[in-house]
Amino acid sequence: MHELLSPEKGGKRLLLGNEAIIRGALEANVRFVAAYPGTPSSEIIDGFARLGHEAGVEVEYSVNEKVSVESACAAAISGVRSLCSMKHVGLNVAADAFMTLAYVGVKAGMVIVTADDPSLHSSQNEQDNRFYAKMAHVPMLEPATPQEAKDMVQPAYEISERFRIPCLLRTTTRVNHCRGVVELGDLPSGSVQGDFQRDPFNLVVVPMVGRKLRLQLLEKEKQLQEVSESSPFNRVEGSGRWGIVTSGVSVLHVRDAVRELGIQDKVSVLSLGMTSPIPERLIGDFLQNVDRVMVVEELDPYLEEAVRNVAQKMGRSLTIAGKGPAGIPQAFELDSLKVQKALGRFFDVPVQAPAPLSAPQDLPARPPNLCPGCPHRATFYSIKKIFGEDAVYPTDIGCYTLGLLPPLQMADFLICMGSSVSTAGGFSRVLDRPVVAFIGDSTFFHSGMTGLVNAVTHDRNILLVIMDNGTTAMTGHQPHPGVSITPGGRKEPKVDVEQVVRGCGVQRVTVVNPLNVKKTQAALEEIKEDLKEGGVSVLISRSPCPLFERRALGIKQRVVFQVTDACDLCRDCLSQLGCPAFVWERDGAGGQCVRINETLCNGCAVCAQLCDAVKPKKLEA
């Protein structure tokens, strides 16, 4: 049995926030889960994928976040509780569906987990998705801990069902990837049969329906505000005259900061777990009982604006502080020290934190890197050889974004999933340079296909390189429509990338294995000639992610490579290929050599095709 299906009510487990959300949804009898993976949300869909069959939950790795919301809302409108999870920027992709689903609503509960990533641990931006709740007029809960994440799921479904509206569960990285003690609740039994009632004048959003639903949505929001006013997740602790308003993980930073400042007796803390709709009366009552207030929240001044708004409405004149150079930083995540300093300045209390030590400034960096043997490196290497420095290289989101780093430096522009191919089309019309765009297979399905159709339609002169490693590697090897390696072995892909590309109208399609350097470069020479005729060429550079292939199929590595005495120390292996298995050793006496770290070498043989001094060594079976 999967750990998260333990029937032991009251049992305590050390769960990741994301696992706690899974358990909470199971306790709430969720039956349909759909998601596209994205840090820090991925463990939710991955966990459901592992236990779905056993738990009787339909689990879908959707092609993108918009599709996941559409798919899951169909279940919810048919009376089956559903869940979607996505990283913060995923909600941008899903926003079209999300905004109007708020109008149409649901029948059974639907929870959308939106996982923000303050400090951009693994994201292209930090955006504050609480504003989505405000914009869509939907209810939102913000847990602080794994226990609270689990505990909020059931009420989220109840609110969603009672008001027939999707509910946002808004987390941040430090909730998703925090592991804490979680006490388990009951798991319900019994399946749910979907039931769809035809009701087009409420479910088909033409303007006359939308107008009616808009009014209903605003009415629902008023009623939801009453839920928020009395929500057990919104509470005041302490009775001092110094006010603090906070929500989500910031509640925890505040608690430690207040204690370390020794001001427990002087403060009242309003901790908000339900932050949409804003509980205005609760905030108003709180403001009556404090002399000044500081709003402690990560990212943008969502609560701060609400608090100022309430104070203005009630004519209460008091000092309200929040974001600002002397206050709470707007960029990057908070910690208890940042909060201590801001509270200390605002309430004029000395901060007694231990002095941090300082690390030397000139330490060598250790950025993440493409793995040894990664086929993306071989693709970048060959394309750089043929297209050189002159070309513009729009890229996309996945492991291959790491091609940005030296020595490859094969990434010139990126804004979001799918932007490689569409921006390439734009660049090609205003620049007199070759344009070569990179996109991964999973990202191509997610949002590259429409850009490719656009490029073909408008005769854009670009080369699109689809770096097909057969999986969604960066987020943990999730499947996508084109996968051929499955837990059951190799299979025909459900959707073949090459056929899709041809179906998009591309006439010139080439498939290569990038680990074969000579053939790949020969194919690229031909493509370079073809591009002179104008139009779109596509290169599918196909070689499975070796980490994934070996783990999934149990393939053992048979060979490693070694640098022999024939090495002339040209160091092209380091300065051009940049495989991290290569080591340049220098001793104090000026002696140096290049060698391959055999425990890192993956045996891909790309370096041996570039350098005669590199020779294979068979590994013992």
Place this chain on the structure above:
Amino acid sequence: MSMEKARDAGLRIFFTGVGGQGTLLATRMVGEAALIQGLNVIMSEIHGMAQRGGVVESSIVVGDLVSPVIAEGQADVMLAFEPLEALRALEKCHAHTTAVVSTVPIVPFTVATGQGRYPDVQGVLETLQKDLAQVVALDAVALARQAGNVRAANMVVVGVLAGLGKVPIERSAWEESLRRLLPAKLHGVNERAFALGFDAGRAVA
């Protein structure tokens, strides 16, 4: 409230290492042991882009603390699985911090491409010893090899923490945690690695 008093209320342990070293498993082992011991425990991990050979950081707070993030100068204990990363994480430490450092370098690729030089390990340890209250430096890889597998170096480091007695967790809870987290066929080698670390920690406690 004095600084000492604030520290008595809870303990913050900062973990730093390189992707592939088992830093997160070591973190879970401490967390699970704390749970078995009945302590309040919160762990925080960074996934995703941070892996792929980059720095992996995680944290554990036990006792009467609730924020999962260890800020600058807040780590009471640092477990460093690699010496350069120990040095880089100094800003998380304060003058009373205890550090456990595995001395085996993993040279970052940036050094191989000539972007910077790897610092002298002896110099790194001297800096740590000068700045911190206590530094336990040991070749965890050699001890893991002695236990039967170099990959168990993470268990050696956790063993040192246990042997030092910095966290109020009994030996039986540590051992149960190890058995919970690892498949049975890996128990022997990891238990031996943990024990070697434990003895090393106990010797300097």
